[in-house]
Amino acid sequence: MTDPNRRDKFNLPEGVIYLDGNSLGPLPSHVPQRLANATNEAWGRHLIKAWNEDDWIGLPGRIGDRIARMIGAPKGTVRACDSTSINLYKLLSAAIEKSGKKGIVLSDTGNFPTDLYVAQGLVASEPNISLKLVDPEDIEDAITPDVCVVMLTQVDYRTGRRHNMERITNLSHEAGALILWDLAHSAGALDVDLEGVGADFAVGCGYKYLNGGPGAPAFLYVAEQHHDTMSDVAGWFGHAEPFAFETEFRAASGIDRFTVGTPPVLSMVALDGALDLFDDVKRADVAQRSTALTQLFIDEISVFADAYDLVLATPIETKNRGSHVSWHHPNAYPVMQALISLGVIGDMRAPDYLRFGFAPLYNTDDEVRRAAAILREVLETGSWDQPQFHARKAVT
Numbered sequence: 062m063t064d065p066n067r068r069d070k071f072n073l074p075e076g077v078i079y080l081d082g083n084s085l086g087p088l089p090s091h092v093p094q095r096l097a098n099a100t101n102e103a104w105g106r107h108l109i110k111a112w113n114e115d116d117w118i119g120l121p122g123r124i125g126d127r128i129a130r131m132i133g134a135p136k137g138t139v140r141a142c143d144s145t146s147i148n149l150y151k152l153l154s155a156a157i158e159k160s161g162k163k164g165i166v167l168s169d170t171g172n173f174p175t176d177l178y179v180a181q182g183l184v185a186s187e188p189n190i191s192l193k194l195v196d197p198e199d200i201e202d203a204i205t206p207d208v209c210v211v212m213l214t215q216v217d218y219r220t221g222r223r224h225n226m227e228r229i230t231n232l233s234h235e236a237g238a239l240i241l242w243d244l245a246h247s248a249g250a251l252d253v254d255l256e257g258v259g260a261d262f263a264v265g266c267g268y269k270y271l272n273g274g275p276g277a278p279a280f281l282y283v284a285e286q287h288h289d290t291m292s293d294v295a296g297w298f299g300h301a302e303p304f305a306f307e308t309e310f311r312a313a314s315g316i317d318r319f320t321v322g323t324p325p326v327l328s329m330v331a332l333d334g335a336l337d338l339f340d341d342v343k344r345a346d347v348a349q350r351s352t353a354l355t356q357l358f359i360d361e362i363s364v365f366a367d368a369y370d371l372v373l374a375t376p377i378e379t380k381n382r383g384s385h386v387s388w389h390h391p392n393a394y395p396v397m398q399a400l401i402s403l404g405v406i407g408d409m410r411a412p413d414y415l416r417f418g419f420a421p422l423y424n425t426d427d428e429v430r431r432a433a434a435i436l437r438e439v440l441e442t443g444s445w446d447q448p449q450f451h452a453r454k455a456v457t
């Protein structure tokens with residue numbers, strides 16, 4: 062294994078142990094200059110010519126192919142575009158279309174709320190489609206022949222529980238259903254192999270482990286055999302000839318048909334720059350470091366967990382967890398605020414999860430040990446129980 066750690070390539074503030082890269086990845090040091098160039102040179106001087114001269118028009122494809130490497134997808138099957146929520150809508154509508162517009166869309170109650178909201182909205186306009194939610198542990202048994210699309214997030218945003226992608230994909234296909242995976246908490250941290258498992262559709266986030274910056278474009282994956290399908294959201298960037306300005310929509314021949322409108326160029330440039338740090342990184346190495354970091358954290362905390370009401374919410378078996386670790390605690394919110402005030406940045410997820418994300422590209426074993434020691438100190442001294450740590454902020 063080659064250690065994928067390249068912490069020196071990030072601007073991480075002194076004294077901060079950053080364990081929230083699963084919510085917002087940190088800033089790669091070279092990205093501000095990239096953005097300055099895209100602004101001052103490309104936008105400022107080249108003006109509209111930059112679409113060609115700086116290949117802004119090619120950004121969704123170039124970035125898509127770079128992300129493809131990290132999720133086991135062939136070139137030409139991934140595009141960077143829109144947000145995860147919007148891409149999910151697009152691909153779920155395409156999957157429903159392809160499956161004959163009849164049957165059950167199956168998901169689980171641990172799925173991220175936006176995924177469920179998107180599905181609820183879409184299903185409401187489909188007379189012969191219904192949405193069924195089961196507990197995450199019951200998902201495999203619920204894949205019956207009346208299911209037309211299985212829509213799941215691989216890693217549970219709260220608990221870190223990881224679904225078995227290969228087995229669930231196989232079960233879905235055996236039942237005659239298509240599968241749509243959300244890789245928001247997987248891409249850049251786990252060894253995802255979309256082509257290897259035979260996944261039909263996938264979406265994921267640009268601003269989490271891929272470090273693309275706040276509001277970075279998301280990505281979508283469509284297996285080649287579904288490039289003849291179309292989503293419900295047609296736009297000029299998905300047209301066969303956008304600059305023919307035809308009255309009728311004619312879909313582009315490949316993955317491009319799943320793009321819609323003008324890409325957010327500056328955000329694309331930031332994401333493109335951030336992906337440089339993955340260029341010589343192997344998925345398997347990233348995954349191995351992820352497992353080592355999460356295991357070390359679990360081991361360090363387990364020593365004192367019982368004494369301070371910490372209950373592990375994350376599966377203990379390595380193959381069943383993603384790259385973050387969560388603990389239930391009755392005072393999760395003020396405890397996390399106290400940790401943040403001491404430079405250990407994780408987050409709290411309702412109702413009572415203390416959540417810590419581990420990023421193979423910049424987190425170190427030493428940070429894991431120090432974070433565990435600081436958590437112990439906060440609980441031991443009760444320093445979390447101060448009014449300023451109880452006041453709720455808009456973003457938790």
Ligand SMILES: *Cc1c(COP(=O)(O)O)cnc(C)c1O
Pocket residue numbers: 144145146147172173175176214218243245246266279
């Ligand atoms: C973070 C996350 C999202 C975010 O969606 P946006 O449209 O980017 O806000 C969606 N799904 C899952 C599973 C996530 O973890």
